[in-house]
Amino acid sequence: MATQYSSSALVDNYLRKRKIPSTACSGCGLGINHKIVIQAIEELHLSVNDIVWGTSIGCAGRQTFATWQGDGFAGTHGRAYAIARGLRIALPRDKKIILTVGDGDAFGIGLLHLIHSARSNADMTVIVNDNLGYQSTGGQFGFTTPQGVKTDSSPYGMFEHNLMSEGMDVMHILKGAGATFLARHVCMDGAEAVESVKKAILNPGFSLVHMPYPCPTNFASRHLGSRNAVNIFNWMKERSAPLGKETPDTIWATGIYHDAVGSRSEFSDHIWSTVNKIRRTGAL
Amino acid sequence: MKRYLETGNFAITEGALLAGCRFFCGYPITPATELAEAMSKRLPQIGGVYLQAEDECAAMHLCIGASLGGMKAMTATSGPGYILYADPFGWAIGCEMPLVVLNSGRVGPVSGITGAPGQGEFYLTRYPTQGGNFESVVLAPNSAQECMLMVCEAFYLSERLRMPITVLADQLITDGMEDISVPENEAEMKEMGIRTYPRKHHAGPDFYPHTDALDIPPVQMGIGAGGLCSDWTPTPEGYDIEEVSDHHKHAYRLIYKVRNNRSLFNHHYEKKFMDDDPDLVVVSYGTPSRVVNTAVGKARSQGLKVGALRLINLWPFPDELFKRATTYLSVELNWDGELVREVQRAASKDSKVHFLGSCGDLPTIPDLLETFEKILKNQPLARKDWVLEVW
Ligand code: SF4
Numbered sequence: 001m002a003t004q005y006s007s008s009a010l011v012d013n014y015l016r017k018r019k020i021p022s023t024a025c026s027g028c029g030l031g032i033n034h035k036i037v038i039q040a041i042e043e044l045h046l047s048v049n050d051i052v053w054g055t056s057i058g059c060a061g062r063q064t065f066a067t068w069q070g071d072g073f074a075g076t077h078g079r080a081y082a083i084a085r086g087l088r089i090a091l092p093r094d095k096k097i098i099l100t101v102g103d104g105d106a107f108g109i110g111l112l113h114l115i116h117s118a119r120s121n122a123d124m125t126v127i128v129n130d131n132l133g134y135q136s137t138g139g140q141f142g143f144t145t146p147q148g149v150k151t152d153s154s155p156y157g158m159f160e161h162n163l164m165s166e167g168m169d170v171m172h173i174l175k176g177a178g179a180t181f182l183a184r185h186v187c188m189d190g191a192e193a194v195e196s197v198k199k200a201i202l203n204p205g206f207s208l209v210h211m212p213y214p215c216p217t218n219f220a221s222r223h224l225g226s227r228n229a230v231n232i233f234n235w236m237k238e239r240s241a242p243l244g245k246e247t248p249d250t251i252w253a254t255g256i257y258h259d260a261v262g263s264r265s266e267f268s269d270h271i272w273s274t275v276n277k278i279r280r281t282g283a284l
Numbered sequence: 285m286k287r288y289l290e291t292g293n294f295a296i297t298e299g300a301l302l303a304g305c306r307f308f309c310g311y312p313i314t315p316a317t318e319l320a321e322a323m324s325k326r327l328p329q330i331g332g333v334y335l336q337a338e339d340e341c342a343a344m345h346l347c348i349g350a351s352l353g354g355m356k357a358m359t360a361t362s363g364p365g366y367i368l369y370a371d372p373f374g375w376a377i378g379c380e381m382p383l384v385v386l387n388s389g390r391v392g393p394v395s396g397i398t399g400a401p402g403q404g405e406f407y408l409t410r411y412p413t414q415g416g417n418f419e420s421v422v423l424a425p426n427s428a429q430e431c432m433l434m435v436c437e438a439f440y441l442s443e444r445l446r447m448p449i450t451v452l453a454d455q456l457i458t459d460g461m462e463d464i465s466v467p468e469n470e471a472e473m474k475e476m477g478i479r480t481y482p483r484k485h486h487a488g489p490d491f492y493p494h495t496d497a498l499d500i501p502p503v504q505m506g507i508g509a510g511g512l513c514s515d516w517t518p519t520p521e522g523y524d525i526e527e528v529s530d531h532h533k534h535a536y537r538l539i540y541k542v543r544n545n546r547s548l549f550n551h552h553y554e555k556k557f558m559d560d561d562p563d564l565v566v567v568s569y570g571t572p573s574r575v576v577n578t579a580v581g582k583a584r585s586q587g588l589k590v591g592a593l594r595l596i597n598l599w600p601f602p603d604e605l606f607k608r609a610t611t612y613l614s615v616e617l618n619w620d621g622e623l624v625r626e627v628q629r630a631a632s633k634d635s636k637v638h639f640l641g642s643c644g645d646l647p648t649i650p651d652l653l654e655t656f657e658k659i660l661k662n663q664p665l666a667r668k669d670w671v672l673e674v675w
Contacts, residue, residue, distance in 0.1 A: 018523070049508035066512050066523050071505040073352060074514035074524070075345070076375050082342040086349020086357070089307065089333050091506040113345070116338045271333055278328035 010038045014048060019067040027229030029213030030063055032187040033129045036211070037100065040197035051096045052087065056080040056110070058136040059215070060102035060129035078110025081117040084124045088268045096201060097123065103130035106208075107143045107163055107170050114208075118179040121205040122267035127197065128208060131215040139218030144170070146239070146251050149223050164251060171257045174208055181207035182258040186240040187214070188233065189254055196256055203261045204269075212236065212252055285465045285472050292428040292458040296386060296451075297322040298466045299432035300358050302473060303439035303480055305384070306332035307350040307357040309343045314398040315455040316360040316388045323358075340365040344372035344385070351381045352513075354504050356439060356483055360386035362455075363405050364395055366412070374413030376448040377420075377538060379513040380492060381502055382483070383448040384438045388458040389570075389617070391644045400644030401454035401571060403617035406626075409450045410599045417535035419542035422450045422599040423552060424569040428462035434596070436478045441549060443481040444498050445541055452598060454617065456571040456646070486511050491522030494533035496540040498548075543600060552596035553605060557584055561608065562591035564660055567627055568615040569595040572646055576615050579652035590656050601626045609634035613659060615652070619643050638665065 053068035140153035185193035200207035220232035243255035337343035484501035489510035512522030614624035
């Protein structure tokens with residue numbers, strides 16, 4: 001059973017007080033996702049100096065940038081994965097890179113870079129905080145917006161093919177691309193989500209945890225006609241189920257999708273050991 | 285000193301390694317591919333890393349990441365790739381991340397002719413990203429040997445100014461074979477005028493002071509100083525903020541750390557036959573300047589009072605070189621005229637400014653001589669009928 005930590009202890013140990021509370025809207029699920037990640041870090045007994053924290057744009061980027069007490073950066077739209085790969089080469093091997101990004105950033109504009117990070121098995125943990133569309137820009141549909149959902153840019157209901165419908169799942173793409181650890185949790189998953197994030201952080205390779213969370217302000221107010229956080233939390237909860245226990249209504253099957261930890265060499269290990277060999281012998 | 289008969293790409297590679305570059309990431313594109321190939325061979329030999337990215341945007345972001353981790357990094361491309369650097373370029377400017385970018389120009393627009401030299405990115409190198417509120421530094425060599433020197437210089441300036449710097453060459457310089465001397469030790473580097481500056485480590489959590497100060501180490505990740513950087517407007521500590529007053533301070537630094545420290549690089553130009561206040565000053569940069577220098581020498585032997593001004597630091601534009609009222613001719617490897625507009629702007633109002641363009645091919649010496657003569661005699665220039673007569 002995972003230890004329960006008080007928020008104030010986690011804040012003291014890991015976060016910049018100036019950034020707490022965050023500027024996320026009240027009732028937003030993003031803070032819960034963020035807490036899951038921090039709790040995983042705490043349970044792994046990692047210190048602020050062990051981790052470089054990267055974010056990107058949108059609600060997930062803007063609300064988590066600079067909340068981490070240690071080193072942190074934010075990349076432009078969809079590019080944090082490419083920055084992280086370059087950084088991975090330069091960083092001491094024991095430093096961990098955690099990226100807390102949004103769904104548009106990871107599965108839209110940054111998908112190519114994400115795939116190549118998975119291909120190269122670069123040691124980073126990507127936490128995709130999925131608010132089911134583009135909420136920071138006011139509430140447009142994205143590539144994981146459930147079918148039929150009304151948003152400002154899908155007034156007839158989301159009807160485009162996307163990465164979470166018709167049997168398609170962005171996890172298949174990432175698995176095919178070579179990711180060595182993949183999991184999905186909704187923010188209500190609590191301790192189970194913490195366990196998956198811990199495994200992701202410990203994987204010396206590319207890990208991604210997809211964590212859909214409720215956005216009361218834009219998503220819920222457009223689709224459910226209410227900003228009441230309880231409604232959207234319930235709506236999401238009803239549509240999630242553990243892997244293997246899915247119902248016809250399930251959108252998010254939760255749990256560990258793919259665990260191939262240790263199956264392939266890690267990007268920077270591979271590059272540096274190859275470079276060192278070439279340097280020593282002049283050949284491979 | 286070791287001598288080689290080699291390409292500009294070879295010279296750039298050796299120059300970068302001398303400057304301490306240990307990370308290169310690019311995306312294949314003619315005519316910059318050979319540089320990537322040279323880096324892929326040389327870097328591992330000295331303990332550096334070469335990577336090939338999924339696209340140009342990623343290539344420069346990977347360089348940014350390496351630089352953010354404390355390595356000296358470089359990338360290279362041609363015009364169609366340089367435009368894709370716009371996104372990471374902005375990040376590196378805003379986050380003040382040192383980086384060197386080589387652009388080997390070819391004929392455009394867009395893909396144009398892959399194997400012919402062009403100078404269509406003069407303005408693009410000034411404004412390599414969106415949003416304005418920054419100054420840029422661009423160096424333009426005209427030989428393989430100078431490529432080596434200018435790449436070293438770009439690394440030096442990039443570290444001291446804490447910003448990405450472009451070296452703007454073209455296909456003739458990077459692909460052409462020339463005599464190149466490569467220094468083998470520090471004394472020889474000094475003798476050749478090569479300046480180096482080590483990567484310094486960020487000592488504290490602060491992002492930057494709101495001043496034009498030089499020599500502030502860039503933010504570095506992984507040393508636990510709590511360093512922050514982002515593409516948002518930063519506070520002095522690196523937090524993101526949506527306040528115009530903070531943005532004003534940010535922009536001030538990005539603009540004036542370059543403008544107020546021009547003495548670092550404003551000696552980068554070449555004058556030929558300029559001591560007697562010539563009646564015609566021929567302005568150029570990069571490969572065309574080599575033909576211009578020869579043509580101006582010939583014109584002098586024919587009694588024409590012509591001088592040549594070759595720009596090496598293109599941006600910030602060296603306005604001070606155009607103070608004297610005279611007649612200027614801008615010779616460029618493009619048809620639309622880019623450098624000429626800056627000459628027009630910088631030249632005193634009593635000056636006359638002319639333009640001679642070519643594209644994919646250098647102007648010939650007879651062409652240049654004929655143009656000099658006509659300008660000096662106040663005769664209309666021989667133009668192809670689709671070229672504008674007047675600027
Ligand atoms: S817009 Fe939605 S996702 Fe963004 S902070 Fe507000 S509630 Fe959260």
